[in-house]
Amino acid sequence: MDQTAMYKLMKSLLPTLDRHLTKGMNGKVGIVGGSKDYTGAPYYAAVASLKSGSDITHIFCSEEAAIPIKCYSPEFIVHPCLYDMEQLDMWLNAVTSVVVGPGLGRDKETQQAVERVLQRVIDNEKMHFVGDADMLWFLSNAEQKERNVQMLWKIGKRAVITPNVVEFGRLAGAWMGEMGEYDIKKQQQIEEVFYSEREGHFGEVDSEHEVVRHVAMLSKSLGNVIVCKKGLVDLISDGTTSYFVAVEGASKRCGGQGDLMSGILGTFSKYAQNIHNPNNALLAVVAASIATRSCAKAAFLKKWIGLTTPDILEEIPGFLAGFYTDDMSKL
Ligand SMILES: NC(=O)C1=CN([C@@H]2O[C@H](COP(=O)(O)OP(=O)(O)OC[C@H]3O[C@@H](n4cnc5c(N)ncnc54)[C@H](OP(=O)(O)O)[C@@H]3O)[C@@H](O)[C@H]2O)[C@@H](O)CC1
Numbered sequence: 103m104d105q106t107a108m109y110k111l112m113k114s115l116l117p118t119l120d121r122h123l124t125k126g127m128n129g130k131v132g133i134v135g136g137s138k139d140y141t142g143a144p145y146y147a148a149v150a151s152l153k154s155g156s157d158i159t160h161i162f163c164s165e166e167a168a169i170p171i172k173c174y175s176p177e178f179i180v181h182p183c184l185y186d187m188e189q190l191d192m193w194l195n196a197v198t199s200v201v202v203g204p205g206l207g208r209d210k211e212t213q214q215a216v217e218r219v220l221q222r223v224i225d226n227e228k229m230h231f232v233g234d235a236d237m238l239w240f241l242s243n244a245e246q247k248e249r250n251v252q253m254l255w256k257i258g259k260r261a262v263i264t265p266n267v268v269e270f271g272r273l274a275g276a277w278m279g280e281m282g283e284y285d286i287k288k289q290q291q292i293e294e295v296f297y298s299e300r301e302g303h304f305g306e307v308d309s310e311h312e313v314v315r316h317v318a319m320l321s322k323s324l325g326n327v328i329v330c331k332k333g334l335v336d337l338i339s340d341g342t343t344s345y346f347v348a349v350e351g352a353s354k355r356c357g358g359q360g361d362l363m364s365g366i367l368g369t370f371s372k373y374a375q376n377i378h379n380p381n382n383a384l385l386a387v388v389a390a391s392i393a394t395r396s397c398a399k400a401a402f403l404k405k406w407i408g409l410t411t412p413d414i415l416e417e418i419p420g421f422l423a424g425f426y427t428d429d430m431s432k433l
């Protein structure tokens with residue numbers, strides 16, 4: 103493991119903890135998701151945002167998801183206002199970053215909530231946006247994609263999207279048709295070779311390199327938003343500069359690991375301001391990927407076949423505490 107480089111990056115990212123902090127200074131994260139079928143996904147994202155340091159988490163969900171989510175934890179402030187634009191608008195004032203997608207569902211009516219949030223992020227230059235899961239479906243679906251991408255163009259690098267392999271394929275089909283077919287199988291073979299040569303490491307990679315070229319191209323097509331393509335190796339690009347993360351993760355792919363990462367990103371996107379580097383927004387995504395994978399590995403080594411996402415959530419505080427106590431044993 104690339105311990106020294108990781109240590110330096112995390113140290114520069116994580117906020118100083120002292121008695122001058124007030125509630126909210128380390129972030130107030132909004133999770134837009136939670137629907138009839140899915141209540142676990144926004145829960146994972148919300149817990150991950152809190153355990154990675156944010157002070158408050160709001161969840162904006164549908165009516166039928168609200169009670170189950172409230173019952174999971176007293177930590178969450180839950181608003182059943184996914185279809186009430188006035189309420190949604192009002193409560194969005196309370197957050198510093200917003201994660202849209204985990205468990206959101208794909209009902210046509212949900213598009214108006216997606217647009218309302220995007221407009222809020224356009225209007226408030228201090229707000230950060232993370233798009234994952236079903237938000238990415240709205241970004242690739244013929245009916246809604248144009249409107250959403252027009253809005254993302256206005257947000258640029260304050261927005262991160264985190265497609266998995268399947269979601270990336272859909273987005274490539276929707277936005278990169280003129281740049282040639284995206285062959286998922288061929289790309290996975292390239293990633294296997296790339297990962298085996300760099301296992302345990304992370305760093306910059308030329309945006310023209312065959313492993314990341316499509317990720318950089320997608321970022322450019324979407325107005326240079328940061329794209330983090332998740333997989334065996336995470337590939338992160340703003341269209342110009344690109345990074346890879348080949349830090350070991352879990353060899354059990356239990357559902358919810360992407361939701362967990364989007365929650366960490368909701369918090370880390372604000373911490374980016376602590377990094378004094380022109381690529382600070384990209385580096386915050388690199389850090390979120392490292393944290394997710396490292397915690398997944400730690401939990402996997404305890405639970406093996408029985409690994410579930412709550413096990414990974416439990417590893418987040420110990421992993422991050424190591425950077426405050428200079429205890430490298432958890433890295
Ligand atoms: N506990 C909860 O509440 C959880 C709720 N969740 C929520 O579910 C919603 C829908 O999300 P989604 O990822 O299932 O939908 P979509 O992208 O259409 O995938 C459909 C099919 O594609 C495949 N496949 C998927 N990923 C792959 C991969 N990495 N690599 C390879 N193949 C992959 C796989 O097909 P299979 O291989 O089984 O044929 C899968 O069935 C969304 O709101 C999300 O937040 C989840 O977060 C989990 C925890």
Ligand SMILES: Nc1ncnc2c1ncn2[C@@H]1O[C@H](COP(=O)(O)OP(=O)(O)OP(=O)(O)O)[C@@H](O)[C@H]1O
Nearest residue numbers: 266332333334336351352357358359360361363394
């Ligand atoms: N083959 C793999 N080996 C190790 N880590 C992986 C692998 N694939 C993905 N990951 C890591 O797991 C995390 C979630 O990625 P994944 O592709 O599972 O997301 P997802 O499908 O969106 O998850 P969810 O189940 O929440 O919808 C990322 O941090 C990614 O780096």
